[in-house]
Amino acid sequence: MVNTGFGWESDAAGAPSFDADVTSRAGLLKRAAVLGCGAVAVGGVATALAQDASSEASAARDARILNYVLRLEELKAAFYGEAADGGALTGELEQLAEVLARHERAHVSLLRKRLGRREEHQRTYDFGGATTDPNAFASTARMLEETAVAAYIGQGANLTRRLMVGFAQLCSVEGRHAAWIADVVDGSPAPRAADKAKTPSEVVAVIEGTGFETPS
Secondary structure: OOOOOOOOOOOOOOOOOOOOOOOOOOOOOOOOOOOOOOOOOOOOHHHHHHHHHHHHHHHHHHHHHHHHHHHHHHHHHHHHHHHHHHOOHHHHHHHHHHHHHHHHHHHHHHHHHHHHHHOOOOOOOOOOOOOOOOOHHHHHHHHHHHHHHHHHHHHHHHOOOHHHHHHHHHHHHHHHHHHHHHHHOOOOOOOOOOOOOOOHHHHHHHHHHHEEEEOO
């Protein structure tokens, strides 16, 4: 076992300590329309991270980056958890919700552990029918997973070296999630040779554009 520096241990191959899930492919769903996210005003952490891009990596910037991805991971954990517990989904979508709920909860736990007292306040959510309608669930899951991959790619190189391996481990799992839901939706689990990064402002715009976060 080796320590990744991100708050958990991995095996010699670098695999996270939580269990991997083996999944099977069911019949394809009809293509679902991806939710549209209009432009929204973003600031705070997104602005700070944009300003950080040209500066040296630091513990303070690490905390901003980890809180930034934690915001997305908490939303996803809540989304999949509600979908898995609601009992409205069936077949592969039900399986996906259950597996991803476990994974995202593990991600949230790991990020919170690494942040400690530097963790920002937690949020509450209202997902409406997105966790019960199969098409809405599938299109939302795809949007969230693609956004997560782009978010991790965009900030991984800005962390201090000791956190990079752990961050890459989470990004790898998010890529598997994105491939799975893409396969379910339209049968193209790997449509690109390379994935693009998103800026913090773009990612926060997606999060806020869902309307899932409720005022605290």
